[in-house]
Amino acid sequence: MTSTAATFERGKEVVLRMKPPSRLGDRLFSGFTLLMAMTVVLLICVVGWQLWSGATGSIRKFGFGFLVGSDWDPGNDIYGALPFIYGTLVSSALALIIAVPLSVATAIYLTELAPLWLRQPVIALVEMLAAIPSVILGLWGVFVMVPWMRDNAFHFMQRYLGWCPLFAGAANGPCMLAGGLIIAIMIIPIITSVSREVLVSVPDLQREAAYALGATRWEVTRIAVLSYAKRGIFGAIILGLGRALGETMAVTMVIGNTSQISASLFAPGYTLASVIANEFSDASGLWAQSLFEIGLVLFFVTILVNLLAQIILKTFAGATVKQ
Amino acid sequence: MTLSRVLTLLFAGTLLLAGSRASAQLTMTGAGATFPYPIYSKWFDEYAKVDPSVRFNYQSIGSGGGQTQIIAETVDFGASDGPMSDQNLARAPGKILHIPTVAGAVVITYNVPGNPTLKLDGPTIANVFLGAITKWNDPAIASQNPGVSLPDSDIIVVHRSDSSGTTYIFTDYLSKVSPEWKSKVGSNTAVKWPTGLGAKGNEGVSGQIQETPGALGYVELIYAIQNKMPVAVVKNASGSYVSPSSESVTAALASARIPDDFRFSMTNAPGPGAYPISGATWLLVYQKQSDAEKGGKMVEFLRWALTKGEDMAGELNYAPLPQGLRDRVLKRISEIQVGG
Numbered sequence: 063m064t065s066t067a068a069t070f071e072r073g074k075e076v077v078l079r080m081k082p083p084s085r086l087g088d089r090l091f092s093g094f095t096l097l098m099a100m101t102v103v104l105l106i107c108v109v110g111w112q113l114w115s116g117a118t119g120s121i122r123k124f125g126f127g128f129l130v131g132s133d134w135d136p137g138n139d140i141y142g143a144l145p146f147i148y149g150t151l152v153s154s155a156l157a158l159i160i161a162v163p164l165s166v167a168t169a170i171y172l173t174e175l176a177p178l179w180l181r182q183p184v185i186a187l188v189e190m191l192a193a194i195p196s197v198i199l200g201l202w203g204v205f206v207m208v209p210w211m212r213d214n215a216f217h218f219m220q221r222y223l224g225w226c227p228l229f230a231g232a233a234n235g236p237c238m239l240a241g242g243l244i245i246a247i248m249i250i251p252i253i254t255s256v257s258r259e260v261l262v263s264v265p266d267l268q269r270e271a272a273y274a275l276g277a278t279r280w281e282v283t284r285i286a287v288l289s290y291a292k293r294g295i296f297g298a299i300i301l302g303l304g305r306a307l308g309e310t311m312a313v314t315m316v317i318g319n320t321s322q323i324s325a326s327l328f329a330p331g332y333t334l335a336s337v338i339a340n341e342f343s344d345a346s347g348l349w350a351q352s353l354f355e356i357g358l359v360l361f362f363v364t365i366l367v368n369l370l371a372q373i374i375l376k377t378f379a380g381a382t383v384k385q
Numbered sequence: 386m387t388l389s390r391v392l393t394l395l396f397a398g399t400l401l402l403a404g405s406r407a408s409a410q411l412t413m414t415g416a417g418a419t420f421p422y423p424i425y426s427k428w429f430d431e432y433a434k435v436d437p438s439v440r441f442n443y444q445s446i447g448s449g450g451g452q453t454q455i456i457a458e459t460v461d462f463g464a465s466d467g468p469m470s471d472q473n474l475a476r477a478p479g480k481i482l483h484i485p486t487v488a489g490a491v492v493i494t495y496n497v498p499g500n501p502t503l504k505l506d507g508p509t510i511a512n513v514f515l516g517a518i519t520k521w522n523d524p525a526i527a528s529q530n531p532g533v534s535l536p537d538s539d540i541i542v543v544h545r546s547d548s549s550g551t552t553y554i555f556t557d558y559l560s561k562v563s564p565e566w567k568s569k570v571g572s573n574t575a576v577k578w579p580t581g582l583g584a585k586g587n588e589g590v591s592g593q594i595q596e597t598p599g600a601l602g603y604v605e606l607i608y609a610i611q612n613k614m615p616v617a618v619v620k621n622a623s624g625s626y627v628s629p630s631s632e633s634v635t636a637a638l639a640s641a642r643i644p645d646d647f648r649f650s651m652t653n654a655p656g657p658g659a660y661p662i663s664g665a666t667w668l669l670v671y672q673k674q675s676d677a678e679k680g681g682k683m684v685e686f687l688r689w690a691l692t693k694g695e696d697m698a699g700e701l702n703y704a705p706l707p708q709g710l711r712d713r714v715l716k717r718i719s720e721i722q723v724g725g
Contacts, residue, residue, distance in 0.1 A: 136573065136575045137570070137571050137573040137577060138571075204592055204596060205592070208596065232539060234541045235541075235582075235597050236593070314585060315589070319546035319584065320581070320582060332583075340548075340585055341546075341547060341548055341575060343446040343447055343547075344446070344449025344549075345449065346452075346473075
């Protein structure tokens with residue numbers, strides 16, 4: 063009773079304190095920040111609208127068939143986006159499969175297990191990886207990574223895993239696996255940094271409680287830290303996936319730029335972003351409109367993935383918020 | 386404090402000075418083909434010494450881009466390795482002139498142990514790019530190259546992933562020597578390739594071939610020379626195997642039939658010394674130049690290019706236009722109306 067009265071009174075005080083005579087500065091500040099927030103929302107809407115208006119001709123001509131058609135033929139004005147959608151989704155999935163264990167493990171090592179003198183240098187190095195421009199990484203991919211992988215890893219994998227349709231066929235260098243690898247290298251820094259921030263923010267109380275119950279190092283990490291940080295790490299992975307979906311230059315240089323759908327990871331592929339980068343400057347008429355539609359598809363795929371992530375987070379929100 | 390003030394003043398002063406210099410200089414923007422980019426860069430460099438009051442800015446975004454931008458009038462001149470179609474010309478707000486500048490060779494380059502110089506004929510090349518010939522020691526290749534040891538491995542075809550005039554010239558040639566190519570794929574700046582890996586730009590293709598043993602692709606001659614890559618000798622229409630060079634491209638140019646509007650194709654040219662995979666490249670300008678100052682500078686530059694500029698073509702392995710053609714082009718340049 064006393065507390066509510068105090069709160070109410072305090073609330074009244076607060077209200078009174080917030081309505082002093084002429085605080086123009088505060089109002090301007092809140093108005094300004096609102097404007098900036100609205101600008102961001104407006105920007106997204108404008109981008110979506112521009113993509114839509116640029117793609118209308120193609121949408122009218124191909125309709126839903128655009129999303130399931132496999133033929134991309136600028137010479138005969140026939141366009142279908144399925145190989146690119148497949149390429150984007152597969153290369154991003156590959157990148158996540160490779161990057162997530164690496165990143166989360168690195169983040170755990172850096173927060174829980176690494177000696178103090180080692181932490182800062184490794185953190186700095188990981189962040190430096192994020193600073194490498196996409197094109198430079200692509201160049202490195204073409205001249206160093208892909209030839210090395212082809213001569214050492216791919217042939218080895220082909221010999222022992224060639225029976226599996228995932229690794230069937232000739233490995234000539236540029237392929238879906240190379241694309242996935244290079245995207246993985248690009249998203250490792252993001253996932254590692256954000257995961258590390260999340261793990262650091264886990265209160266020590268959690269760890270101490272687990273130790274008090276007799277848990278081992280790994281059990282502490284698993285029970286106390288990871289389960290507390292689950293949502294944050296999932297958020298980090300979504301951030302990484304967002305970057306993976308849109309990654310253009312590095313992927314274009316190592317994925318082989320062949321619009322086909324093949325089960326084999328050694329077959330060259332094509333992504334939504336790559337086809338726009340390769341063909342947009344020269345396109346006109348229906349070709350340009352189809353490329354706009356590809357942009358629209360990429361835009362929607364990114365939004366859908368983020369929405370899905372939000373839904374998954376909300377579904378599991380109840381499980382972790384148990385204070 | 387004083388030092389930083391002095392530095393700020395100096396910096397501002399330099400900016401002002403640079404700004405004033407820049408405003409005195411006229412900038413002409415152009416965009417288009419990557420094929421002639423080396424020779425155009427050289428021309429713009431040299432012309433800046435001849436006339437320092439004008440600066441040319443060229444973006445090599447590809448022939449298709451050059452055509453689109455000149456139609457949209459976002460650039461002062463376009464450049465294209467393929468002549469504009471009637472359809473595209475009709476979309477332009479004014480009459481566009483095709484000014485041929487130089488001709489060049491598209492070469493077949495590859496990565497085979499020992500870097501031999503291979504002899505190939507048109508149908509063989511078409512079949513490789515169609516995916517019909519898949520091994521290096523295929524009889525079609527081996528029969529033309531007795532004495533050369535060819536490995537028993539797959540040919541990894543590399544083509545362009547972006548739209549390009551080099552592709553236009555190459556597919557134009559393939560359409561002439563292979564009816565199957567003509568009906569299945571056709572000729573364009575970007576086509577649906579039956580097989581092979583795609584790389585971006587001439588640089589991408591040559592880089593990919595250098596890194597991939599067993600690869601074969603097509604690039605502009607200068608890229609193969611500068612990267613010290615082997616180049617195939619191709620059989621021409623009169624039956625002789627010709628090596629690509631500025632002389633053999635000039636021979637192809639000499640035997641080509643050139644109509645009045647200068648839109649022509651010179652692939653598979655007749656003539657004993659002609660290199661069959663050759664193509665010319667054009668600058669695209671409006672006949673009516675609305676901006677008097679820019680129009681005047683454009684005409685002066687074109688005149689210089691077609692007289693002095695042509696002499697520089699040889700050292701970059703392009704073929705200069707023969708004198709008769711140059712005279713015809715200069716006459717066309719004088720028909721450009723400046724101002725008004």
